[in-house]
Amino acid sequence: MKRSVRWKFTIIFAGLMTVAIALIWCINNWFLSGYYQNYKIHTLEKGYRAIDAIIQDEVRNGESSLEDAQAELNSGWKEYQKSKDGSSDMDSADGGSTQSGKNGTGDRAGDETQDALGEYAEGDTVVLEDDSEDASADALDGEEASSGGVRLANVIRELRDRSNISLLLYDSESDQTLVSSARDVEVMRDRVRRYIVGHAGAKRDVLREYDNYMIQKTFDPLSKTFYLESWGFFSDNATIFIMTMPMESIHESAAISxxxxxxxxxxxxxxxxxxxxxxxxxxxxxxxxxSELSEKMSNLDFDARYETSRRSTEEIDTLGNSMNVLSERLKTTIGELKEANAQLKKDIDEKVQIDEMRKEFIANVSHELKTPIALIQGYAEGLVEGMAEDKENRDYYCGVIMDEAGKMNRMVRQLLTLTALEFGGERLSVERFDLTELIASVISSSGVLLKQNELTVDFDGKEPVYVMGDEFKIEEVITNYLTNAIHHVGGGEKKIQIRIDHRRDGKEVCVEVFNTGNPIPDEALPNLWTKFYKVDKARTREYGGSGIGLSIVKAIMEMHHKACGVKNHENGVEFWFTLDTAGEK
Structure with a gap:
């Protein structure tokens, strides 16, 4: 059942949307986990830079307040959250004094700390990466800065709460833990120690490697979970750290997405x-x-018309108006077709009549075979009844029978050949051959007939002339021309000449067969190529010609798509045909 245009539009839309969503799903399934992993690696790198900047500030200022980070991490989240969400200046001042702790930091230092942490949370690393001495001097100029422990605790909170990163820092000189957001502190300390000494038991794949630290992907066989880990030293070369984050959340996020x-x-x-x-x-x-209009037009209702409407578009109106014009033209054209149909019917009747005439013609030709058959039968019966007892009469009877049988045999062969040529039963075998050699061969084959008629053929071809065509069919053309010339020579001389010439004419070769005698009447020239046409029936009967030879010549030359013809001269008749030349090998 055929669907409507609306249905097809809907199916196409649904198909395109399905393909688009499936493509997005495949891209997410193949690449989203990798994108998340690179994002987390970038987070670990920013976390390292932020913490390393705090440690460098502590080293430059000669302070050591990182031990307060653990207490601040456990108790200062509420004030930090209010400050980050944009509380009033009074709340900021209170939060700043609370976060200052024992170091007693001022309002401006607290604001700068919160601004730096806010930029870290938004992914901007400009402030965190700006760890130069000028930046530190600007932060401390005129007022006290927030203590390193408070700032460190804020960074660790961001890593823990936003990115699910567990972190451990400890001093390699005193072997004391400075701060940790992990549950199993000893496990993490043991793990980073083994990494440092090169005895990592877990399978790992190093993703990024820097001067002081590296980022790697490890697999825990106990929990059967992959982790992203960053471990190494900070710029003071004394503080060891390890940050770890389970990758299960990455895969889970991709699956949920x-x-x-x-x-x-x-x-x-x-x-x-x-x-x-x-x-x-x-x-x-x-x-x-x-569509309804076209259906009416198909039922020959040409009075139906398209009318524009408010909802139709310019293209539809153009098509509708074109259909109106088409309807008018069809109405006119159908009338003309009826007249043409009547004429066509008349032509078909004429063609049928011509076919009937051809059939009648073939029937008449077949009827002509009755004469030789009757002669053969009559003379054969005479032989059987003993009417020719002496040898001379028997030879005469047998000669008549053989002569009439030969005439019928030639006529039937020519009819079969002509029918095959006209109805496509014969196929050309075009090849390159020597025309001079072929003409000489035909003259040699006709030597007996020439000798019987005391005739000579003038042919002075010596140089080979190569042409393209079907050699056997061209041989038949030349044979028909020569036989026709032999039996139609005339004049008072005892020996009458027949001349055969071939000459080049550009890319063609023209073959001419001339015989002396009376010219053919001009009105008979166009009919020479018609089957069974005889100019002089009495003379034709003498040599047994059937009037089919020239028709065969015409059919062969039409198959070669070349010309043939006849010319009258004062002292005779010339038949000719052309062929394409072929180059020398």
Missing amino acids: NRFLMFVGIVVILAGSILIYFITRHITMPIKRL
């Missing part, structure tokens, strides 16, 4: 398909009207 995308995609496809189905109604209604 794909599942959500699938649900949203299904809703979009269904809702969009329903919407497009109803929207396309405004497009298909004018098309439906055109």
Whole structure:
């Protein structure tokens, strides 16, 4: 059952949306985990730079307040959160004094710390990377800065709460833990020690490697979970750290994203398909009207007309107006076709009549065979009844029988050949051959007939002339021309000449066969190529000609797509044909 245009639009829309969502799903499935992993690696790198900047500040200022980071990490989140969310200046001042702790930092230092942490959370690393001495001097100029422990605790909170990163810092000189956001502190200390000494038991793959630290991907066989880890030293070469983050959250996030995308995609496809189905109604209604109009036109109702409407578009109106014009022209054209049909019917009747005439012609030709058959039968019966007892009469009877049988045999062969040529039963075998050699061969084959008629053939071809054609069929053409010349020579001389010439004419070779005698009447020239046409029936009967030879010549030359013809001269008749030349090998 055929579908409507609305249905096809809907199916196409649903198919395109399905392909698009499937493509997005595949891209997410193949590349989203890798994108998340690179993002987390970037987070680990920013975390390292932020903490390293704090440690460098502590070293330059000669302070050692990082031991306060653990206490600040456990108790200062509420004030930090209020400060980050943009609380009032009074709250900022209170939070700043609370975060200052025993170091007693001022309002401006607290604000700068919160601004730096806010930029870290938003992914901007400009402030965190700006760890030069000028930046530190600007932060401390005129007022006290926030203590390193408070700033460190804030960075660790961001890593822990936003990125699920566990971190451990300890002093390699005193072997004391400075700060940790991990549950198993000793496990993490043991792990980083083994990494440092090169005895990593877990399978790992190094992703990034720097001067003081590296980022790697490890697999825990106990929990069967992959982790992203960053470990090494800070710029003071005394503080050892390790940051670890499970990758299961990455895979889970990718899976949730794909599942959500699938649900949203299904809703979009269904809702969009329903919407497009109803929207396309405004497009298909004018098309439906055109369809109804075309159906009326197919029923030859040319009075139906298309009328524009408010919902139709410019293209539909153009098509409708064109159909109106088409209807008018069809109405006129059909009338003309009826007249042409009547004429065609008349032509067909004429063709049928011509075919009947051809059949009648063949029947008449067949009827002509009755004469030689009757002669053969009569003389054969005479021989049987003993009417020719002496040898001379028997030879005469047998000669008549053989002569009439030969005439019938030649006529039948020529008829079969001509029929095969005219109806495509014969195929050309075009090849390169020597025309001079072929003409000489035909003259030699006709030597007995020439000798019987005391004739000579003038042919002075010595140089080979190569042409393209079917050699056997061209041989038949030359044989027919020569036989026709032998039996139609005339004049008072005892020996009458027949001349055969071939001459080049550009890219063609023209072969001419001339015989002396009376010219052919001009009105008979066009009919020479017609089957069984005889100019002089009495003379033709003497040599047994059937009038088919020249028809065979015409058919062969038409197969070669070349010309043939006849010319009258004062002292005779010339038949000719042309062939394409072929180059020397």
